[in-house]
Each structure stands twice: as C-alpha cells, then as structure tokens.
Amino acid sequence: MILRKCLQVREQSKACLQWARAKSTFTDLIDESGQSGVILKSMSTDIYENLAMEDWIHDYVDLQNRKILFLWRNGPAVVIGRHQNPWQECNLQLMRQRGIPLARRRSGGGTVYHDLGNVNLTFFTSKKKYDRNRNLHIVTSALKRLRPNLDVRATERFDILLNGHYKISGTAAKLGRTAAYHHCTLLCSADRALLSAVLKPTCQGIKSNATPSVPSPVKNLLDEDNTLDCDTIMNAVASQYNTEFGFSSPVTLVDPSDEFSFPGIHKMSSELKTWEWTLGRTPKFSISASFDLHDNSSRQNASLNIDIKNGIIDNCEIDLPPHWLPSDVRREFCMLLVGGKFCPNEMAVILAAFLRTTSQELKTKTYNLYQNVVSLM
Amino acid sequence: MAMRVALRCISANFSPKLPQLSRPTQLAASRLLWRTDIPRTLSTASRLSTALKFTDKHEWVRVEGGVGTVGISSFAQEALGDVVYCGLPEVGQKLEQLEEFGALESVKAASELYSPMTGEVTEINTELSDNPGLVNKACYEGGWLIKMTIENPGELDGLMDEASYDKFIKSLE
Numbered sequence: 001m002i003l004r005k006c007l008q009v010r011e012q013s014k015a016c017l018q019w020a021r022a023k024s025t026f027t028d029l030i031d032e033s034g035q036s037g038v039i040l041k042s043m044s045t046d047i048y049e050n051l052a053m054e055d056w057i058h059d060y061v062d063l064q065n066r067k068i069l070f071l072w073r074n075g076p077a078v079v080i081g082r083h084q085n086p087w088q089e090c091n092l093q094l095m096r097q098r099g100i101p102l103a104r105r106r107s108g109g110g111t112v113y114h115d116l117g118n119v120n121l122t123f124f125t126s127k128k129k130y131d132r133n134r135n136l137h138i139v140t141s142a143l144k145r146l147r148p149n150l151d152v153r154a155t156e157r158f159d160i161l162l163n164g165h166y167k168i169s170g171t172a173a174k175l176g177r178t179a180a181y182h183h184c185t186l187l188c189s190a191d192r193a194l195l196s197a198v199l200k201p202t203c204q205g206i207k208s209n210a211t212p213s214v215p216s217p218v219k220n221l222l223d224e225d226n227t228l229d230c231d232t233i234m235n236a237v238a239s240q241y242n243t244e245f246g247f248s249s250p251v252t253l254v255d256p257s258d259e260f261s262f263p264g265i266h267k268m269s270s271e272l273k274t275w276e277w278t279l280g281r282t283p284k285f286s287i288s289a290s291f292d293l294h295d296n297s298s299r300q301n302a303s304l305n306i307d308i309k310n311g312i313i314d315n316c317e318i319d320l321p322p323h324w325l326p327s328d329v330r331r332e333f334c335m336l337l338v339g340g341k342f343c344p345n346e347m348a349v350i351l352a353a354f355l356r357t358t359s360q361e362l363k364t365k366t367y368n369l370y371q372n373v374v375s376l377m
Numbered sequence: 378m379a380m381r382v383a384l385r386c387i388s389a390n391f392s393p394k395l396p397q398l399s400r401p402t403q404l405a406a407s408r409l410l411w412r413t414d415i416p417r418t419l420s421t422a423s424r425l426s427t428a429l430k431f432t433d434k435h436e437w438v439r440v441e442g443g444v445g446t447v448g449i450s451s452f453a454q455e456a457l458g459d460v461v462y463c464g465l466p467e468v469g470q471k472l473e474q475l476e477e478f479g480a481l482e483s484v485k486a487a488s489e490l491y492s493p494m495t496g497e498v499t500e501i502n503t504e505l506s507d508n509p510g511l512v513n514k515a516c517y518e519g520g521w522l523i524k525m526t527i528e529n530p531g532e533l534d535g536l537m538d539e540a541s542y543d544k545f546i547k548s549l550e
Binding site (some may be wrong): 081082083106107108109110157158171172173174175176177209210211283 | 434461462464475480482483484485486487488489491506507
C-alpha cells in the first residue's frame with residue numbers, strides 16, 4: 001500500500017493532494033485539495049471493480065462544484081445496460097466457453113464489448129452541469145488535435161462515428177440524487193472478430209420489453225491511423241478535458257480494490273458480480289421456441305413456451321405428443337424447471353436428479369429435450 | 378390556495394346584500410363573485426394537483442384512503458425526454474424515505490427514482506410496461522408509478538405543496 005502511494009506521488013506534478021497523510025480516505029484527500037477538476041485513471045482491468053469505482057465516486061464524492069474524469073480499460077467483458085436482457089443481446093454460451101464475464105451497468109443504454117483495446121471515459125458532474133454533448137465534444141476535439149484530418153463526429157444518439165459510418169463510441173448515463181455521470185467507450189484496438197461473435201445473440205423467440213441495442217458497424221481508431229493507441233488517446237482526452245474546463249489536473253492513478261481509500265467499494269464490486277444483479281435483474285420475458293427432437297429411430301417436433309421473471313423460470317409449457325414422451329413425464333419435467341434459475345448449471349443438476357427416476361427407454365429422449373432447452377440459455 | 382379561500386369567504390358575505398350596494402361597489406362585488414367561480418373551472422391537472430405534495434427530486438405523492446400514489450412531475454418528465462423503460466420495484470417491497478426504488482430510462486440515461494415516504498409498495502403501474510410513454514403524456518394521471526402505504530404520515534408535512542413546488546422549480550431555472 002505504501003509503495004503504491006509513493007508511485008502515485010511520483011505520478012503527480014503539482015497536485016495538492018496530500019498522499020503522505022496515511023489516515024485519509026479518497027474523499028478526505030479530494031476535499032482537502034480543494035481542486036475543482038480531477039482526472040483519475042484506474043489501475044485495475046477488472047470490469048466489476050471499475051464499475052464499482054464509478055458507483056463509489058458518484059455516491060461518496062461531492063460533485064456539486066467539482067468535475068471528475070475517470071479513465072479505465074478492462075480485460076474482455078460484455079457490458080449490458082441497466083434494463084437490458086442479456087439473452088437477447090449476446091452469446092452467453094460462447095462467453096461461458098471463453099471465460100468472458102457479463103456485467104450489468106447501472107446506467108442505461110445498450111450492450112458493448114470491452115477489452116484492453118477499448119478505452120472507457122466517465123464524466124462526473126453535478127446534475128445541473130450534466131452535458132453529454134459537451135463531453136463528446138471534448139473527445140472529438142482531442143482526437144482531432146492528434147490527427148487534424150480525422151473525420152469523427154458525435155451524433156444525435158450520442159454515438160461517435162468515424163468517417164460518417166463506423167461507430168467508434170457508444171454512450172450511457174446515470175442521473176442520481178444530486179450528481180450524474182456520463183460514460184462512453186472508444187474503440188482503439190479491440191478484437192473486432194470476438195466483438196462480433198459475442199454480441200450475436202443465439203436465443204431466438206424472445207418476447208420482452210427490455211431496452212434493445214441498436215447494432216452498428218464498428219471500426220478501431222488504430223486501423224484508421226496506426227499511431228492512435230489507447231495510451232495516446234487517453235492522454236489526449238485528459239489534456240483536452242483540462243483545456244475545456246480550465247483545469248490543470250494531472251492524471252492520478254487509483255486502485256479500485258483499495259478498501260482503505262474507498263471504504264465500501266469491495267461490497268459494491270461484489271454486488272455487481274452476483275447472479276441476482278447480472279442476470280436476475282432482467283425484465284420479465286418469455287421465450288417461444290420450437291425444435292426437433294431425436295431418438296435412435298425417429299424425430300419429433302416440439303414447441304416450448306417459458307416465462308422468466310427475475311431470471312427464474314416462472315412458467316413452462318412443452319408441447320409434445322404423448323407417444324414421444326408420456327404426458328406425466330413431460331409435465332413432471334416442466335414442473336421441475338419452474339422456480340429454478342434460467343441457467344445451464346442449475347438445469348444440469350435438475351436433469352441429473354430427474355434422470356435417476358426415469359425409465360431407461362425414456363432417458364435418451366429426456367436428455368435430448370434437456371439439451372434443446374439448455375441451448376436457449 | 379389561501380387567496381381562493383379568502384375570496385370564497387368574501388362572496389359568502391356579499392351575495393345576499395348585492396341589490397342594495399351602490400354601483401361601483403356592485404361592480405366590485407360582482408367581479409369578486411366571478412372570481413370565486415374560478416376554482417370550479419380550473420383544468421383537470423390543476424384540480425388534481427391541489428391534492429399533490431412534491432419532493433425536491435420532482436416526485437409527487439397523492440394520498441387517498443391511507444394509500445399514497447407516486448409519480449414524477451411535469452418538470453421532471455420534460456427534463457427526461459421520452460421515457461422508454463420504467464424500472465419499478467416489486468409489490469411488497471419496503472421503502473425508506475429517500476431510498477432509491479427504481480429508474481426511468483430515456484435516451485440511454487437511467488434516472489433514479491427516490492421514495493418520497495416510508496412505506497410498503499402495494500401496487501405498480503403495469504400499464505407502463507407496454508406503454509412507458511404514459512409517464513410523459515399523463516404524468517399526474519395514467520403515468521403514475523407506484524402506490525404505497527404511508528407508515529409515517531408526518532413525512533408528508535415535510536413535502537412541498539403545489540405553490541411551493543412551483544416556486545421551487547422557478548428558482549432552478
């Protein structure tokens with residue numbers, strides 16, 4: 001901890017923040033410094049820690065007469081908006097296979113893919129001074145200062161387009177009691193192939209009132225100009241932020257896992273990781289699907305209707321003729337699903353228990369039915 | 378509100394004596410009588426809003442039969458823009474005064490909602506699930522958000538009445 005604080009001191013030039021005082025939290029230090037403009041950069045690449053950092057700043061720092069810019073990057077992750085349905089937005093199966101976590105923001109907006117080639121910028125202000133257009137102007141001005149001929153423009157929907165066509169940045173915001181934050185992504189050198197693959201939902205037949213994403217073709221800034229890497233861009237935005245508001249803030253490193261400087265932050269990042277938040281907060285939805293079932297000798301078409309509320313199966317109906325699977329077996333299978341999480345792990349446990357009580361001849365058919373249901377998850 | 382009450386009192390005193398008044402006084406009295414008719418011809422929104430109390434977070438509460446209906450004010454819905462999603466709590470959820478109970482989403486911004494009082498959620502407006510725009514179109518009527526019990530009626534005294542709220546929003550502009 002002391003070593004980290006010394007590194008932070010070296011990072012600053014003329015900042016008034018007194019890192020030597022060991023007993024101060026971040027809020028104390030900020031208040032004592034009297035600075036009205038602060039630029040922070042995260043030392044973490046964990047999506048949950050960084051989202052928690054945003055929540056912490058929003059909840060605990062006095063933003064009435066102060067502005068903060070927070071710069072952060074994450075390892076591969078898919079981030080959905082507060083009121084979105086992940087089954088409708090991304091390929092959860094592929095994400096599980098590749099170990100790519102899903103996170104749900106507290107701000108609105110659509111689904112994005114993050115990796116170390118994507119820069120995130122969060123602009124904190126009081127609610128009165130909340131101005132997304134001004135923030136995006138800072139970003140486009142910063143980019144144009146680096147490369148004057150770069151064609152980057154903010155749209156009415158608060159996207160930033162490159163060459164009038166490719167989306168390089170998406171925006172979202174959260175307005176609280178007295179403060180607000182506006183954050184946006186910026187694609188520098190992200191893995192576009194993986195981005196396309198994970199943002200392609202595989203679950204069909206969803207009926208939901210969750211806020212949908214608007215898919216757009218994307219491009220990396222590095223593809224346009226191979227000197228536009230993440231660090232260059234972050235420094236340029238920081239510099240432009242200072243210019244825009246007349247600040248002279250250095251970029252200060254912060255550690256979102258430092259419970260001492262940010263009391264309560266660990267609880268915030270833990271909460272963001274829970275199933276109840278990431279998947280359980282999905283607005284209620286239903287799925288209508290049909291599939292072909294096989295056994296060794298024949299095939300049968302089946303249809304399925306599932307209602308899911310808070311990520312839990314609320315109702316399940318499978319339409320399947322009794323010659324394929326006896327009605328009582330089919331009904332029992334449905335009843336077992338109700339009340340369980342819409343989650344393959346949970347389903348596997350339920351199925352294992354169910355198969356133990358099923359006759360040998362029905363095991364294959366039941367397993368086939370299970371595989372089709374799980375493919376939706 | 379106090380002015381209207383005063384006018385009503387005056388009209389009650391004046392009307393039986395009208396025929397005996399001198400002309401200028403008659404005109405003045407008839408003008409007063411005319412003005413006391415105004416409360417009956419107010420628009421629907423105002424009539425409803427006389428019973429509303431407001432928070433400084435631009436939420437309103439209407440109390441009827443021990444149940445409080447909660448929504449957001451016209452000022453708030455205009456500032457938000459078109460509401461595309463209403464994130465509301467579950468029936469049965471207990472709320473403390475000032476506790477965050479949900480969020481309204483409009484153009485990629487999630488605007489949090491704070492409970493005006495302490496109580497338990499008894500009903501949520503299910504119309505908003507298919508028609509979130511009701512919050513913009515009818516913020517005092519069809520666009521209500523939740524209904525809740527009122528555990529501490531004293532909390533209502535701390536809220537603004539319509540006149541105070543109007544002054545408050547003027548001070549913000």
